[in-house]
Amino acid sequence: MxxxxxxxxxxxxxxxxxxxxxxxxxxxxxxxxxxxxxxxxxxxxxxxxxxxxxxxxxxxxxxxxxxxxxxxxxxxxxxxxxxxxxxxxxxxxxxxxxxxxxxxxxxxxxxxxxxxxxxxxxxxxxxxxxxxxxxxxxxxxxxxxxxxxxxxxxxxxxxxxxxxxxxxxxxxxxxxxxxxxxxxxIKDNFTCLNRARLDTFSEAEIATKIAVVGDGTKWLRGMLDEKMDHLESNIEITGINNLISSIKLYIQENNTTVYSKDFLNHLEIVASSIEKFNNIVKNSSYAANSTEQYKIVKSNIAKAIAKI
The missing domain is CATH 3.30.572.10 (Thymidylate synthase/dCMP hydroxymethylase domain)
Known part of the structure; x- marks a missing residue:
């Protein structure tokens, strides 16, 4: 038709x-x-x-x-x-x-x-x-x-x-x-393939940002907040993976509680839920269960933010 x-x-x-x-x-x-x-x-x-x-x-x-x-x-x-x-x-x-x-x-x-x-x-x-x-x-x-x-x-x-x-x-x-x-x-709140800001930074840049005393956690909350609200047909995982690597390195190199292993675990849960969402949309661009999985991704990011 x-x-x-x-x-x-x-x-x-x-x-x-x-x-x-x-x-x-x-x-x-x-x-x-x-x-x-x-x-x-x-x-x-x-x-x-x-x-x-x-x-x-x-x-x-x-x-x-x-x-x-x-x-x-x-x-x-x-x-x-x-x-x-x-x-x-x-x-x-x-x-x-x-x-x-x-x-x-x-x-x-x-x-x-x-x-x-x-x-x-x-x-x-x-x-x-x-x-x-x-x-x-x-x-x-x-x-x-x-x-x-x-x-x-x-x-x-x-x-x-x-x-x-x-x-x-x-x-x-x-x-x-x-x-x-x-x-x-029509897709409400569609971001027209603009990348979330977190995904535009390299691993080295993220590592530098999170290490700034006093400002690192504030910057990170802002990045994760924006990622949580950023609507993507296929969720880019680059920034989350780079963040996980940077947090692992920070915890390894610093005897500090600024970023906890609990926070790191929640980031890994976020990454896993993003991969699951992307696997769902591989099979159908309009799958109903992708909507539910997207809600889980957003919820997991919110839980990670709460651990900063």
Whole structure:
């Protein structure tokens, strides 16, 4: 079954988001959602788009920013070549080229991915109308979170369209956008693959932070509090494992009760519960028992915090 949502004449570009949000709020998860609309090229600077531009730029950076689990740019910009420049070159050679497109991952990347985070954004294709008045961009997503992530995705598309429009001397009058999502859904409090702050620190950095007299425990509580409230589809365990190693070393090297073996035991319980959660979501992205296991993870982190 296909759900097709088409904007009306004179609708602003953010109507693409409003329509999809309303549909998912009403129906829940939707399979094969297609949203489409044609807008004046000036809509590329719609306030809604500008509000999400900074995040869109992070997702399009050539290399992965520390705060993201991955970004689209690292998959796109290959052989020291800009992916956007590739689109522009193809369109300048042939405006109706069928090769002005991106494929973010290949089969090798997919087969070897296990359950590690990889892009849901799989394909983008661009084209120009015969009269050169309209730039068209079509994207395909294997899964698309509507509430938080779709605004970023739309801003990404507009960022790309703006660069193409600029390279063609701002000759386009309209932008046509079509998005196909195999699964579209809403996940409240979704963090859009931002990493918890604890996971951005190396083991050496964590060891240094926790060793600061007076401030170490305060810093650690803050990190664990944020990790506890950080919603992740697949919970990154890097920070917890680095913390466990650092606490073990601290206890071994210092005759102190700042961090107890009881606290260390609770951290190991946290790690075990995270591994169990990640094993559950390997088998289904929407398993009901994953919700219960997530509650256990959060409860275990809370218990660990209480032991600091």
């Amino acid at each position: 296909i759900t097709y949502l088409q904007t009306k004449a004179n609708d602003p570009i953010d109507q693409l988001w409003f329509m999809a949000l309303e549909e998912c709020n009403t129906k829940g998860k939707i399979k094969n959602l297609i949203i489409s609309g044609t807008f004046p090229i000036t809509e590329l600077d719609n306030t809604f788009i500008l509000d999400n531009k900074e995040l869109a730029e992070l997702w399009q950076q050539p290399s992965r920013p520390t705060q993201l689990k991955f970004n689209h740019g690292e998959y796109l910009n290959k052989k020291n070549k800009s992916a956007v420049n590739y689109l522009i070159e193809e369109l300048k050679i042939k405006s109706d080229s069928n090769r002005a497109c991106w494929s973010l991952i290949d089969m090798e990347s997919l087969i070897d991915s296990g359950d590690t985070p990889i892009p849901s954004f799989l394909v983008l294709q661009a084209g120009i109308s015969d009269d050169y008045s309209t730039l068209s961009i079509t994207c395909y997503y294997r899964a698309l979170e509507i509430k938080k992530f779709l605004p970023i995705n739309l801003a990404e598309i507009c960022l790309i369209a703006s660069q193409i429009n600029n390279s063609f001397g701002y000759k386009f009058r309209n932008i046509e956008i079509t998005i196909h999502a195999f699964n579209a859904y």
